[in-house]
Amino acid sequence: MATVGKAAIVLEGGALRSAHGGGFLHALHTELGIAPDMVIGSSADGGNAIYYSAGQTEQLKRIWTVHLSTWRFIALWRFWRVINVDYLVDVVLKKYEPLDLARAKGDPIAWFASVTDFDSGSYRYISARDGLDPFEVMRASAAMPVLFRGKIRLNGRRYIDGDVGVTLEDHVRFAIAQGADRLVLLRHNPYWSRTSRFLTELWARSLSPGLRRALEHDMSEDAVRLKFPGIKIILLMPRDLPVRNPIDNRKAHLLATWDRGYADALALKDELRELFSPPST
Secondary structure, eight states: OOOOOEEEEEEOOOGGGGHHHHHHHHHIIIIIOOOOSEEEEETHHHHHHHHHHTTOHHHHHHIIIIISSSTTTBOTTOTTOSBOHHHIIIIIIIIISOOOTTTTSOOSSEEEEEEEETTTOOEEEEEGGGOOOHHHHHHHHTOOTTTTOOOEEETTEEEEETTTTOOHHHHHHHHHHTTEEEEEEEOOSOOOOHHHHHHHHHHHTTSOHHHHHHHHHHHTOSSOOOOOTTOEEEEEOOOSOSSOSTTOOOHHHHHHHHHHHHHHHHHTHHHHHHHHSOOOO
16 A cells, blocks of 8 residues: 655745745645645744644734834834844733634644754754743744844754755755655745845855855755655745845735735645645555
């Protein structure tokens, strides 16, 4: 008898573009009645993954479309902390829309959030099985360098945004290692432009050799090449999202980006239902 593999959703991250991923997950939860075995999120999508696993997509919608369009979260004049991840975690996630910690244990949907070691440049995936505080995991996963500057300590190591130094292919390989053979991939990051590449290379000169190598690895992904025999993949790369850049937190843009993710899930409903239906053995 053939072994039936697992189904996974992988959300690559992309700062406030990840409102699209939240809307996509909300549609799966509320409209389509289908669920994966696991969801893997990077950067802001780490929080999407954890709230989705806990079944709290209504709270997730309010987080994205109500609570983040404020200067308390993003302010260009606050140059030492343009993105205030501490406000996001300590006020929005703990007080306004608190995560149900009992339901966030990763069962029946296992969640994984990627984080990057600031000193070594290596990345890791944290899950409920690690027994760490999910709020601190989300803080680390969303700790964008330069714009936030914070390094979050987990088990004595310093971590930053899990989208640093990790490619979509890395996420796919991790999902397959967890037993997934059916994947839905959402790529919210744009391709590297000459300007973004130049600024990143300039910033990298001040970093540890390990983190510099991680960034070089990240920038090497100029195209998505996903060739994994025997693995079924749906790849969604939304273009021209209403959120125009990583720090665009205008309420109308966040809501429209959320709605775009919701609509994209519904447009793929037949393909998603087929993918999430376990193959006959």
